[in-house]
Amino acid sequence: MVVKMKIAVLSGKGGTGKTLVSVNLASTAKDATYIDCDVEEPNGHLFFKPKQIIEEQVTVSVPQIEQGLCSGCRKCVEFCKFNALAYVKDKVMVFNEVCHSCGGCKILCPNHAISEIKKSIGALQSGTSENVKVISGFLNVGEVSGVPIIKKILEKGCSTNGITFIDCPPGSACTAMESISDADYCILVAEPTIFGVHNLNMVYELVKLFNKPFGVILNKCSKEENPAQEFCINRNIKILGTIPFDKELGTINSNGLIAVRENEKYRELFNELLDNLIKEVQHETVVNP
Amino acid sequence: MKIAIPVDENSNDTKVCMSFGRTPYFLIYNTDTQKKEYLDNSAIASQGGAGIKAAQTIIDNSVEALLTPRCGENAADVFNTAGVKLYKTINDSVDDNIEAFKNNKLSILGQIHPGFHGHGG
Numbered sequence: 001m002v003v004k005m006k007i008a009v010l011s012g013k014g015g016t017g018k019t020l021v022s023v024n025l026a027s028t029a030k031d032a033t034y035i036d037c038d039v040e041e042p043n044g045h046l047f048f049k050p051k052q053i054i055e056e057q058v059t060v061s062v063p064q065i066e067q068g069l070c071s072g073c074r075k076c077v078e079f080c081k082f083n084a085l086a087y088v089k090d091k092v093m094v095f096n097e098v099c100h101s102c103g104g105c106k107i108l109c110p111n112h113a114i115s116e117i118k119k120s121i122g123a124l125q126s127g128t129s130e131n132v133k134v135i136s137g138f139l140n141v142g143e144v145s146g147v148p149i150i151k152k153i154l155e156k157g158c159s160t161n162g163i164t165f166i167d168c169p170p171g172s173a174c175t176a177m178e179s180i181s182d183a184d185y186c187i188l189v190a191e192p193t194i195f196g197v198h199n200l201n202m203v204y205e206l207v208k209l210f211n212k213p214f215g216v217i218l219n220k221c222s223k224e225e226n227p228a229q230e231f232c233i234n235r236n237i238k239i240l241g242t243i244p245f246d247k248e249l250g251t252i253n254s255n256g257l258i259a260v261r262e263n264e265k266y267r268e269l270f271n272e273l274l275d276n277l278i279k280e281v282q283h284e285t286v287v288n289p
Numbered sequence: 290m291k292i293a294i295p296v297d298e299n300s301n302d303t304k305v306c307m308s309f310g311r312t313p314y315f316l317i318y319n320t321d322t323q324k325k326e327y328l329d330n331s332a333i334a335s336q337g338g339a340g341i342k343a344a345q346t347i348i349d350n351s352v353e354a355l356l357t358p359r360c361g362e363n364a365a366d367v368f369n370t371a372g373v374k375l376y377k378t379i380n381d382s383v384d385d386n387i388e389a390f391k392n393n394k395l396s397i398l399g400q401i402h403p404g405f406h407g408h409g410g
Binding site: 077080081082083084085086087088089091093095098 | 332335336337338339341342344345348363366367370371372
């Protein structure tokens with residue numbers, strides 16, 4: 001049977017295990033695409049070390065002012081909700097980093113003094129690593145928003161078959177929202193601490209707001225009590241599985257290796273997680289098509 | 290000449306506000322007439338670029354110097370282009386700072402922060 005689904009992997013903060021989970025699940029699946037939407041600090045490629053890399057630039061449009069045509073009416077300055085324009089000493093100043101590329105200023109200018117130019121904000125890299133197609137987004141340092149890059153990666157990733165794992169940026173801000181917008185199912189990765197519960201709650205509220213089916217993977221579990229597990233049980237949240245607090249797993253991961261490719265016991269662990277996940281997603285699509 | 294200070298209230302017992310771009314009000318003080326007037330800062334509710342919009346308000350009111358605890362780089366760009374001088378406030382008292390400005394005791398604001406952009410998305 002051909003399984004085609006898009007799974008977003010989220011957490012309320014960095015370092016919870018999003019990349020561990022998405023990289024290892026993608027490596028476990030037969031036909032998978034891994035998409036790194038954490039464009040401010042993408043690190044999935046460090047594990048996959050993809051080959052046959054193709055890079056393409058991501059650009060946005062920003063206004064360019066022909067000052068000689070400007071009458072100083074300030075329509076553009078007043079229109080811009082992001083305040084990317086200012087009128088100083090009879091000239092329009094443009095703040096490219098603040099611009100959201102809506103193009104409104106160009107349309108409104110009665111003197112046709114505004115045109116648009118392309119500005120690179122980062123790049124996409126696509127490659128392959130064994131069975132996995134790897135697509136990563138890289139936002140240039142100093143750029144404010146990674147959303148245009150995320151939009152472009154998702155466009156690219158969605159054309160592929162099999163299971164797509166979307167490694168999301170941490171937190172619940174615009175970039176995380178954009179990353180899950182097209183997902184069929186969300187995995188929330190949680191740490192077994194009170195702080196972990198706080199972070200889990202952030203993404204829990206986000207997926208509820210977006211009406212996405214979701215389940216939780218409890219990471220770094222020990223024999224101690226697990227507040228994140230209690231949080232899930234109290235709210236009837238599906239727990240897809242647990243990953244142990246394990247020095248060997250931590251060492252493999254911190255050496256930039258993929259656990260399921262290194263050790264059979266981790267392959268079994270992630271195989272079971274993947275089975276649970278697929279069952280759960282198919283169940284969700286039957287219940288809430 | 291006119292000078293501006295970001296302030297918390299629009300009354301004479303107000304303190305200097307810590308934020309420039311998102312201050313609720315600006316005090317505009319005319320050193321020639323010694324008159325104070327208060328302006329609403331419409332940039333306070335901006336989704337982004339508050340510093341740029343606040344700087345626009347200041348320059349549109351023909352202010353020549355801004356006395357502020359801090360200022361972000363985008364607003365500082367607007368002020369540099371407009372030729373408005375930035376001075377660092379010495380404490381949160383409006384009158385102390387005006388007095389210090391008149392006596393040439395304020396130093397130029399040297400540290401321009403990179404802004405607090407993108408927090409909370």
